[in-house]
Amino acid sequence: MTKKAKVLTLSLILALLMSAGSVLAKEPIDVGSKNFTEQLILGKMLVIYLDHHGYDVVDRTGLSGTQATRTALESGEIDVYWEYTGTAWLVALKHDQAITDSQLVYNKVKAEDAQKNDLIWLDMAKFNNTYTLMMRRDEAEKLGIKTLSDLAAHVRKNPKAIKFGTDHEFYARPDGFPALEKLYNFRFDRGNVIIMDAGLTYKALRDGQVDVSMGFATDGRIAAFDLVNMIDDKKFFPVYNPAPVVRKEILDQYPELADLLNKIGPKLDTETMTRLNYEVDIEGKTPEEVAENFLKEAGLI
Amino acid sequence: MSEVATTLTTKQMNRRISFKSFGEFALRWLLVPLILIGAGTGFAVYIITHTTDFIVKDFLTYDRLIAAGLEHIKLVLVSSFLAIAFSLPMGIIISRPRFKRLEKWVVGITNVGQTVPSIAILGLFMGFFGLGFKTAIFALWLYALLPILRNTLAGIRSVNPGIIQAAHGMGMHPMRILFKIELPLALKVIMGGIRTAVVINVGTAALATFIGAGGFGDLIVTGLKLSRMEILLTGAVSTALLAILADYLLSHVEAKLISYGD
Numbered sequence: 001m002t003k004k005a006k007v008l009t010l011s012l013i014l015a016l017l018m019s020a021g022s023v024l025a026k027e028p029i030d031v032g033s034k035n036f037t038e039q040l041i042l043g044k045m046l047v048i049y050l051d052h053h054g055y056d057v058v059d060r061t062g063l064s065g066t067q068a069t070r071t072a073l074e075s076g077e078i079d080v081y082w083e084y085t086g087t088a089w090l091v092a093l094k095h096d097q098a099i100t101d102s103q104l105v106y107n108k109v110k111a112e113d114a115q116k117n118d119l120i121w122l123d124m125a126k127f128n129n130t131y132t133l134m135m136r137r138d139e140a141e142k143l144g145i146k147t148l149s150d151l152a153a154h155v156r157k158n159p160k161a162i163k164f165g166t167d168h169e170f171y172a173r174p175d176g177f178p179a180l181e182k183l184y185n186f187r188f189d190r191g192n193v194i195i196m197d198a199g200l201t202y203k204a205l206r207d208g209q210v211d212v213s214m215g216f217a218t219d220g221r222i223a224a225f226d227l228v229n230m231i232d233d234k235k236f237f238p239v240y241n242p243a244p245v246v247r248k249e250i251l252d253q254y255p256e257l258a259d260l261l262n263k264i265g266p267k268l269d270t271e272t273m274t275r276l277n278y279e280v281d282i283e284g285k286t287p288e289e290v291a292e293n294f295l296k297e298a299g300l301i
Numbered sequence: 302m303s304e305v306a307t308t309l310t311t312k313q314m315n316r317r318i319s320f321k322s323f324g325e326f327a328l329r330w331l332l333v334p335l336i337l338i339g340a341g342t343g344f345a346v347y348i349i350t351h352t353t354d355f356i357v358k359d360f361l362t363y364d365r366l367i368a369a370g371l372e373h374i375k376l377v378l379v380s381s382f383l384a385i386a387f388s389l390p391m392g393i394i395i396s397r398p399r400f401k402r403l404e405k406w407v408v409g410i411t412n413v414g415q416t417v418p419s420i421a422i423l424g425l426f427m428g429f430f431g432l433g434f435k436t437a438i439f440a441l442w443l444y445a446l447l448p449i450l451r452n453t454l455a456g457i458r459s460v461n462p463g464i465i466q467a468a469h470g471m472g473m474h475p476m477r478i479l480f481k482i483e484l485p486l487a488l489k490v491i492m493g494g495i496r497t498a499v500v501i502n503v504g505t506a507a508l509a510t511f512i513g514a515g516g517f518g519d520l521i522v523t524g525l526k527l528s529r530m531e532i533l534l535t536g537a538v539s540t541a542l543l544a545i546l547a548d549y550l551l552s553h554v555e556a557k558l559i560s561y562g563d
Binding site: 065066067070090091092094096097165167168169171172173174178194195196197200204207209210 | 354355356359360427431432433510511512513515519522523525526527528532
């Protein structure tokens with residue numbers, strides 16, 4: 001054989017092998033997540049769980065915010081991640097009126113995503129990661145503030161006395177800050193509202209740079225920094241549960257996947273999730289080991 | 302008669318000249334800034350009046366835009382001013398032969414400041430300066446140091462040593478040599494450094510929103526978090542136009558300063 005012919009045969013064989021490979025092997029499952037503690041734990045859970053059950057998994061957790069993660073799912077760069085119903089409704093599906101009923105908003109996003117985007121919402125987890133307003137325990141006790149109504153009354157009397165820390169999303173969400181002020185009928189002085197990164201609100205509150213902060217109810221730092229959640233006595237904060245959202249294509253390839261993944265959610269209640277977050281944020285464990293320990297304890301692997 | 306006529310023409314000429322230079326002044330200093338500000342305002346007004354999304358409507362108000370703009374400008378002005386006030390004298394000092402050994406330390410330290418990601422600096426110094434303005438100013442200041450310092454040094458070093466020797470030979474005092482020869486000749490390079498620093502600062506100041514210091518970053522990050530491109534774009538376009546505006550104004554300051562030297 002001439003040199004040219006050799007190269008040609010070789011590349012032909014290679015091309016054949018490659019095309020055969022792509023037909024035979026099933027697509028690996030790409031697991032994504034956003035880049036904060038709870039999402040990292042949930043993402044790693046999927047990675048370890050699926051890997052344990054013999055799937056070919058690609059770990060792409062810790063992508064970025066809602067926008068990036070959701071875009072990755074829609075474009076097929078990832079195949080599954082945990083999303084919160086309320087966030088999907090407002091941010092991903094771009095509705096501008098909030099629905100605060102937990103089951104209703106789940107049904108709505110599930111229907112719309114299945115119809116429009118070929119994305120399937122599996123069962124919701126039991127825990128809900130809703131927003132909360134927090135204060136330092138000592139100051140809350142000193143001022144006698146236990147509920148959001150107490151806080152509203154205090155702010156009405158001394159509008160300039162209280163500094164409020166919030167992240168960008170809560171500040172602008174229609175089911176966030178503006179609606180909260182409306183329902184409880186008070187208004188923070190705008191110069192006293194400090195918008196910052198979501199991860200900083202706990203620390204800023206602990207260090208006394210703000211007096212009230214928004215946070216997430218399941219965050220481990222609330223207990224660790226001796227902060228208290230104010231009681232939402234008018235039931236303002238909507239309950240948004242997370243659920244794994246999977247691309248339909250992948251479910252068609254692996255029909256048994258839905259049942260398998262639906263086993264995780266029921267084991268995750270609010271206390272458990274708070275504890276898992278605490279282990280990462282405060283005890284300094286990695287999201288990976290926390291996820292693995294949980295799966296073992298829960299008898300899932 | 303002829304005397305009067307001459308005076309008149311001179312007067313007229315003076316008037317013409319001053320008018321012409323005022324027209325030129327307006328054209329040079331005001332036209333481009335007005336176009337830039339007009340473009341930004343037009344963009345924002347278009348978005349605000351054409352959006353149908355309630356989230357965008359509630360968040361994107363004229364009050365907020367103005368407040369964010371003022372915060373952004375204040376961050377850039379204060380940090381750039383402080384950076385010039387530090388780097389320019391420092392650059393001059395270490396360009397003197399007897400302080401040459403300081404150079405590697407000073408440049409090294411400002412270099413390190415430049416290599417740490419800006420977001421990390423914000424996080425690191427939040428512990429010292431707290432949330433908001435002071436931390437943001439510190440981080441922006443640190444970022445602006447290197448370009449100004451480097452260019453001050455490079456500018457002074459680029460002056461032909463022959464000229465300085467000649468000045469020495471004429472018996473000029475070193476201070477006089479610095480102010481009459483070295484700095485004027487280095488001016489273009491120094492101003493280049495200042496322009497770089499200010500333009501970088503306009504962009505970096507958008508990160509100040511993460512530590513509660515406001516600015517156009519408020520719009521950019523909110524738009525990103527809520528996937529509302531209208532909010533994001535308004536913030537991004539405003540930041541970009543502000544950077545162009547700052548560079549334009551500084552280029553004129555530079556031209557003005559250099560023409561004084563002539």
